[in-house]
Structures are given as C-alpha cells and as structure tokens.
Amino acid sequence: MYLNPLFANVSQAERIALVQSSQLRSYRRNEVVLAAGSSSDCVYCVASGLLRVVEQAKGRAHASNITTDFIRRNEFFIGPSLSEDTYQAKHTLVAALPAAVHLIPVVALRKICGSYPEVAIGLLELAIERMAVMRNQLRRMSALSTEDVVSRVLHQLTVLAPSSTGAFDKRISQSVIASYSGLSREVVNKTMRDMEQRGLVRRDDQGVHVPANFASTDFGSLVPAEDNLVRAEQNQVEPIFFENFPDPAGDPHGRKPGDD
Structure with a gap:
C-alpha cells in the first residue's frame, strides 16, 4: 500500500x-x-x-x-x-x-x-513549487485587474478541484474564491455574474465551467510562464481575454493611426 x-x-x-x-x-x-x-x-x-x-x-x-x-x-x-x-x-x-x-x-x-534522500528531495521540490505559485499569486493580486485576477483563480480551480472537463466543483464558494484572490465577496460575485452574462463562465449541475483558453495559469509549473504577467505589470490595463485580438487603435499588422 x-x-x-x-x-x-x-x-x-x-x-x-x-x-x-x-x-x-x-x-x-x-x-x-x-x-x-x-x-x-x-x-x-x-x-x-x-x-x-x-x-x-x-x-x-x-x-x-x-x-x-x-x-x-x-x-x-x-x-x-x-x-x-x-x-x-x-x-x-x-x-x-x-x-x-x-x-x-x-x-x-x-x-x-x-x-531515502529522494523522498526528502521530492518534498523539497513540492515546497519550492508551492512557493512559486504563492509568489505569483501575490504578483497577480498587485499587478492585474480584478477580472484578470478572478479569471486566473477560476482557471486554477479547474486543476485544484476538477468536476468535469473544463469545470471546477461548484461547492467551492465565492467567499473562498474571494479570500484567495484578495478581493471582497461582493466584488467576486459581481465579476463572476458579468462573466456569465458575457458567456465566459457557465454553471450547471456538473460545476462551474471555464473554457480551456479562458485564462493562462502558471499553476503546477516550476518555471511559470511570465509573459502575460510582465505585460500586465507594465501596462496595468491589458485584459487577458482580448490579448490575441488586434489593437482597436491600430490595424491587424500592429500599425497605429498616423504611422506611414
């Protein structure tokens, strides 16, 4: 055993x-x-x-x-x-x-x-991984918008508490999500309702469904992907949901008004 x-x-x-x-x-x-x-x-x-x-x-x-x-x-x-x-x-x-x-x-x-030194090393690796996740969670809370923070937490919950494909257990309450995201329950409730109305989140008897491309997450990775987070820290306003769409102030090739 x-x-x-x-x-x-x-x-x-x-x-x-x-x-x-x-x-x-x-x-x-x-x-x-x-x-x-x-x-x-x-x-x-x-x-x-x-x-x-x-x-x-x-x-x-x-x-x-x-x-x-x-x-x-x-x-x-x-x-x-x-x-x-x-x-x-x-x-x-x-x-x-x-x-x-x-x-x-x-x-x-x-x-x-x-x-068995390999057991000690395994425990150390788990501790390092957890510290990396916690560090990046703190950075997200300070650098990203409210919607981006909530989106990443919801995506992370599909790994932590999976219910079905792309969903997390609906018994994870909004108060728990709020306490982990550093936001008030009222703000989380309003943000999630807005996401539902826009079709980004769906609830049913199976759980809370989150699309696979809903938000990037570094959970479970010893070398987290930093690109989105770095850009958000620089700009403070770049939403994750629309990062792959052309800039509305320019054209599909990245030119801005006034560029020759």
Whole structure:
C-alpha cells in the first residue's frame, strides 16, 4: 500500500510500517483539520479532496480569513520544521471540499527521509513549487485587474478541484474564491455574474465551467510562464481575454493611426 507516490521506492516493509503508524481521517467540507496555535506531531498528506491554508487577517475592523494556499491530492502540509517531533501550527488547515487525509507522524517521515534522500528531495521540490505559485499569486493580486485576477483563480480551480472537463466543483464558494484572490465577496460575485452574462463562465449541475483558453495559469509549473504577467505589470490595463485580438487603435499588422 502506498500513502503517496513519493514513497514508491521505499521498501515494502518500511511502507507497511509507515502505514501502520499513520492515521487516515475524513473531514467534512469546511471542517477544521488543524487549528492555528494548536500542537501537532503529524504531516498531513491529502488522499482525496482539497484543503486550504487559512491565515487570520489582522489590523482590520472586521477580521476575516485569508486563503493563502491550497493542498490537493497527493500533496503535503508540513509544519515549520521536520527536525522537531512536534510543532505549533502557524496557520489553520480547513477542508475546502470533503477530504480524506493521511496523518503521518513527523518522526516516521523524518526516518524515511533519512533512509531515502529522494523522498526528502521530492518534498523539497513540492515546497519550492508551492512557493512559486504563492509568489505569483501575490504578483497577480498587485499587478492585474480584478477580472484578470478572478479569471486566473477560476482557471486554477479547474486543476485544484476538477468536476468535469473544463469545470471546477461548484461547492467551492465565492467567499473562498474571494479570500484567495484578495478581493471582497461582493466584488467576486459581481465579476463572476458579468462573466456569465458575457458567456465566459457557465454553471450547471456538473460545476462551474471555464473554457480551456479562458485564462493562462502558471499553476503546477516550476518555471511559470511570465509573459502575460510582465505585460500586465507594465501596462496595468491589458485584459487577458482580448490579448490575441488586434489593437482597436491600430490595424491587424500592429500599425497605429498616423504611422506611414
């Protein structure tokens, strides 16, 4: 039995020992998996569903929760360090969708990493990838228009919480989308309604459908595509949806009025 593909090269005896020392728990949607400030001696490995990492906003009249990251199937939520047997959680972990999670003792995982360096390297690569995604999410929030930010988050959700081809699970609420995109729920609601009216987004019983070319995304890539983001940071107004159409102020060949 494998808790995660990362342990594929671990010996059968050690895999069995790891399974026996771990727990598999189920969580309902919106149930807290790990509360900030609480003590834990486990690493959380998602077997199914989706978790979100939540931080309490400070310095606001009405404190709100900010979603800083998502943990999907076969990914890990690790405490501040693997060198300590127990740690105090700095963030809250919440089930964004019904989820099954393996609770792996830090001690057991550290032992595996010591015997199999490729496991440690795999965990490091996952952490680097997640940091890259978070960094680019922050850049999007500061550089792109509201519609562009929402479009990229919706596209990202088709990877994080797929429901059907080109759709994401409709149980992902607008409040979660808002907390991850850095926008208010009212702004997200208005933006999504406008997108629906323009035929860019469609909802049905299967989920929220997003066209394949709806927006570019760098999610899941260690070397994100930067072109659209760089242009948006320079111009601040270039919409993703129309980037492949000729400039209305010029002609199809890129000439502007007055050019010879």
